[in-house]
Amino acid sequence: MAFAGGFMMLLSMPALAAGDAAEDAERWDLLHDMYFKDRPVEEAGDRMRIDAPARAHDAALVPVRVEVDPSLHLKSLSLLVDKNPVPMAATFRYGPASAGSTIETRVRVNEYTNLRAVGETQDGRLLMTRVFVKAAGGCSAPALKDPQEALARLGRIKVKLPETAGAAGSPADAQLLISHPNASGLQFDQVSRTYIPAHYIQSIAIRVGGQTVLEADTDISISEDPNLRFSFVPVAGGSLEVTAQDTKGATFSQTVPLTAGGAQGGG
DSSP: OHHHHHHHHHHHHHHHHHHHHHHHHHHHHHHHHHHHTTOOEEEOGGGEEEEOOSBOSOTTSEEEEEEEOTTOOEEEEEEEETTSSSOEEEEEEEOTTBOOOOEEEEEOOOSSEEEEEEEEETTSOEEEEEEEEBOOOTTTSOOSSOHHHHHHTTTOEEEEOOGGGGSTTSOEEEEEEEOOOOBOSOOEETTTTEEOOOBOEEEEEEEETTEEEEEEEEOTTBOSSOEEEEEEOOOTTOEEEEEEEETTSOEEEEEEEOOTTOOOOOO
């Protein structure tokens, strides 16, 4: 009987896998229609790749890096977490001062799901890549910081730059950190016994010497204290200017001068 039970379990495994695949395909059809309407979406192949943990250590802080072939200069990049309450985590739009389309950030993952990146090329084509991430509870996980501490640091911006960032015309990588609880609206306050209202960064604009590097629309799937890595082209004597706005209408900004031989930003 034990052998028969094990045999039946083995027989059921392909059916379960097929069911999961069908569910994933149906969900993607809905997301495709919701966010991209009737536009065709092609598989990106080796032109785009997502680097994310197969099993996340912390579902509320899942690191994600979308690597884009340097020859593929995208107009925009959308990051989706299929089974999150709000699947569209962020849309990044590249400006003339961007130096490549590779992006790195952190997201919340609410349940085992596909994580997708959809890039739009300059001629309007849509290219997609995806990975499967095992994580659960990220959207309702309590904040890591004490609420009073988070409020005291609300909106502080820090920009980390390499020493070569002051060299005009030479592409440079940068890291942007914004202190913000990015409350999802699904987190429960154990003291008040009520849900914490949604309050998160919804837009980020990055410019250098007045030229746009990157603009981003973000939502609750982006983790607490948004963290973003990107590449830009420095301008001689210029500054990196960051402006962010949250859902309560607060605006936060930071300007970091680019100094050849030792550029560092703080906030």
